[in-house]
Amino acid sequence: MSQPPTSGTEPRVQVLTAPDGDVAARSWDALPSTTAAVGGSAWVRAWLEVYGADSRPLAAVVGPADRPRAVLPLVRRRNRPWTAEVLGVRQLAEPTDVRAADDASLRALVQAVAATRLPLRLKRLPADSPLLPHLREVYGRSALLLSRRVIGTPTISLDDSWLEPETHFSSRRRSDARAARRRADRLGEVELSVLEPAPGEVGPLFDEVVAVEGAGWKVAAGTALASQPQMRAFFRRFCELAAEQGALRLAFLRIDGRPVAVQVAVEQDGRYSLFKIGFDEEFARCSPGNLLMLHAVRWAAERGLTSFEFLGIEEPWTALWTEQVRGCVEVQVYPLSGWSVPAAAEVGWEVATRAVRAGARAAARRVRTTGSDT
DSSP: OBOOOOOTTOOOEEEEOSOSTTTTOGGGGGSOOTTTTTTSHHHHHHHHHHHGGGEEEEEEEESOTTSOSEEEEEEEESSSSOOEEETTHHHHOOOOOOEESSHHHHHHHHHHHHHTTOOEEEEEEETTOTHHHHHHHHHTTSEEEEEEEEEEEEEEEOOGGGGSGGGGSOHHHHHHHHHHHHHHHHHSOEEEEEEOOOGGGHHHHHHHHHHHHTTSTHHHHTOSGGGOHHHHHHHHHHHHHHHHTTOEEEEEEEETTEEEEEEEEEEETTEEEEEEEEEOGGGGGGOHHHHHHHHHHHHHHHTTOSEEEOOSOOOHHHHTTOOOEEEEEEEEEEESSTTHHHHHHHHOHHHHHHHHHHHHHHHHHHHHHHHHHO
């Protein structure tokens, strides 16, 4: 663990480099964040346990690790070039943001990250992240900072109108939903539920999720948890940890007791964050995934939650539910350091050339400034 020098009333900043209990303390979850459960303590701990062997933590923390004012869970891959990136985005592709209680702590955090002089790559940062203006201010002209829009995540802003989700449908879609429910009823007793499992109940329910998802199109696409052992291990552990916090939500549509549609979600910060969905294609004629989605959105609205987050990326099927999208950006920062050019070359030689030129300009400015002082 390293700690940059501080003085006076400046916030105490740490850069945690060992995957011990200080990384992902439960108190992190109380800090405001635009990404709720993603990047929270359960997310970070599960990632470190499952994926962490190939990376070294570089978690920037303002204040005591068990009572922080701001945190940014960065990691550095062990293979070169050494680039700091937000933990989990490479493997799980979910937008992840800083967690911060106040502006002064956030600025101190960015200063600590800048002091490492490592290239920084934030692949899916929310476009409204409070981190962005501080990155631009702190790095200033001492680094090449690139930013571009990337695909966002769909969301529903919940209000009382979503107590009856069908009212947001066209008449054709309302008719289709009623017909799907009738077909499901003809197959047997339909049960819709959103469960809040205790930690000891997670294992068997998670196995049902994997089995149902594995009975659909995701197996052929290679994206099912059944086809990805490491991701399956991550989500099992994430579910266990989220259940310990009372935040895990597992939704099921069962017909005569058999699960035919599933959802894995977390309720945190007033959001229903949806991580995984799946349905058994044997029951496709009754649209079990859509029936379960109707139930889950209604359940979230009845609970008084503020939003229903689809996570992942915009897709044609999500457009049927909402046109609202949370924008995302990719941010790359290349300071004047030995690692910036090879790190930029990973992205492309055009970026590497720009990093070289930015470094040359920064060096020239330093020479002029030094000369004017002598």
